[in-house]
Amino acid sequence: MEEFKRLLKRLAEEDREFLRGVLLEAIGDSGAEELVETLLRSPRARARLAAELAAMITIPLNVATKDDIKALEAKMATKEDLQRFATKEDLERFATKEDIKRLEERMATKDDLKALETRMATKEDLERFATKEDIRRLENRMATKEQFESLAISVEEMAREFVEWFLKQRGIVCSAQRLLLDEEYEFDVYCAAGDVAVLGEAKVRCGPNDVERVVARVEEAVRRWPDKFPGRVAKVLYCQLAAPKAVEKARELGVWLIETRRELTPLQL
Structure with a gap:
């Protein structure tokens, strides 16, 4: 902002030749040179002319540039991104803390599993059990009730x-x-x-x-x-x-x- 102010001051006070060239080119009549010289003798006229000229060629400082827009687009969510967001209905299907607590109460703990392991028969235990063939052979050797x-x-x-x-x-x-x-x-x-x-x-x-x-x-x-x-x-x-x-x-x-x-x-x- 300070740089812009210094530019206006320079146009109004120093660059008389620059302003003179601009006016003559704008009017397009060599007979108007005396009129232009008369106008530029007045500091007030030069300041007004510089201000108007600066207003025509200056880009407002609060307007976003193309780079600003590109950077903003990179940060903004696209339509596809928004579609991937969870809806209210999706969130209602999620488990709450109470749901997880109830599930934990129903799930077996490490101690439960350890106690179950001590009660379960191992493969070696099962191998010591009688098979159907063993029982059948024993039945053939045993006397019946009769x-x-x-x-x-x-x-x-x-x-x-x-x-x-x-x-x-x-x-x-x-x-x-x-x-x-x-x-x-x-x-x-x-x-x-x-x-x-x-x-x-x-x-x-x-x-x-x-x-x-x-x-x-x-x-x-x-x-x-x-x-x-x-x-x-x-x-x-x-x-x-x-x-x-x-x-x-x-x-x-x-x-x-x-x-x-x-x-x-x-x-x-």
């Missing part, structure tokens, strides 16, 4: 037959049968003759616990139903295979232990 029931009945029948036979060898004749006292107390072998009764159970295999169980059950039955056992009662356990410790326990507790066709412990009456 086979077990048939075997149990067979063992019970054999137990009654051999108890009868061994008692007959001692001069005691009786008919061995099953005895049902109530839902809890049922005995596989019951043979009574006069004041003597033999009471007990039959097993495929027997161990010391089976011997103790027979003793406890027989003694409880005698205590609860004394009218059914008025005389002496012998405890008997028949099995097809007896463990060595079962023999020891039977001898200790006075149980008549029979293994298939032989007596392992004596009958105590």
